[in-house]
Structure formats: structure tokens, C-alpha cells
Amino acid sequence: MTATGRVAVVVAAVISASMVGIYFNTHRLPVTFLIYSANTALTRFLAVDVKHLDMDPVVMITAAILILTLAVLALQCSSFRYSRHEPGSGAVSGDPR
Numbered sequence: 001m002t003a004t005g006r007v008a009v010v011v012a013a014v015i016s017a018s019m020v021g022i023y024f025n026t027h028r029l030p031v032t033f034l035i036y037s038a039n040t041a042l043t044r045f046l047a048v049d050v051k052h053l054d055m056d057p058v059v060m061i062t063a064a065i066l067i068l069t070l071a072v073l074a075l076q077c078s079s080f081r082y083s084r085h086e087p088g089s090g091a092v093s094g095d096p097r
Contacts, residue, residue: 015033032075035072039072
């Protein structure tokens with residue numbers, strides 16, 4: 001396994017461990033965290049390999065980044081709009097406050 005492969009495995013393990021920790025603290029699965037990770041990976045791939053790629057893969061990767069960003073926006077808007085508020089409290093249900 002190359003050094004890049006080892007780093008990718010370590011990053012995947014850290015992301016998985018932090019997602020499990022977030023789930024046990026808030027009882028909510030952080031889907032946006034996965035999308036942020038995918039967006040970061042695509043951005044890094046594009047930044048490193050843009051000189052070696054043709055125009056078609058660059059456009060496809062950029063479109064994927066845009067789609068992931070719009071997905072995060074949709075999830076955040078729907079979370080804000082459809083979250084349950086507990087009566088008598090300013091906190092959103094599942095918020096650790």
C-alpha cells in the first residue's frame with residue numbers, strides 16, 4: 001500500500017470515528033459531514049491533478065462539487081424548516097443544550 005493509500009485509510013477511520021461520536025452525543029446521523037468530506041476530497045483531487053486532466057473530467061468534477069454543495073444547502077434548509085421544537089424551550093430537539 002502506498003503512503004497516499006495509508007493516509008486515505010487513516011482519514012476514513014477518523015471520519016467514521018467522529019461520525020459515531022456525533023451520533024451518540026446527538027442521536028442524529030450527520031449526513032452533511034459525509035458530504036463535506038466528499039466535497040473536500042473532490043476539491044483536493046481537482047487541485048492536485050488539474051494539470052494532468054483533460055477538460056471533460058475537470059467539468060465533471062466541478063459539477064459534482066456543485067451538486068454536493070447544493071445537497072448540503074438543501075439539507076440545511078430542510079433541517080431548519082422541519083426541525084421539531086420542544087415546547088417551553090428555545091432548543092431544537094436533539095440539540096445538546
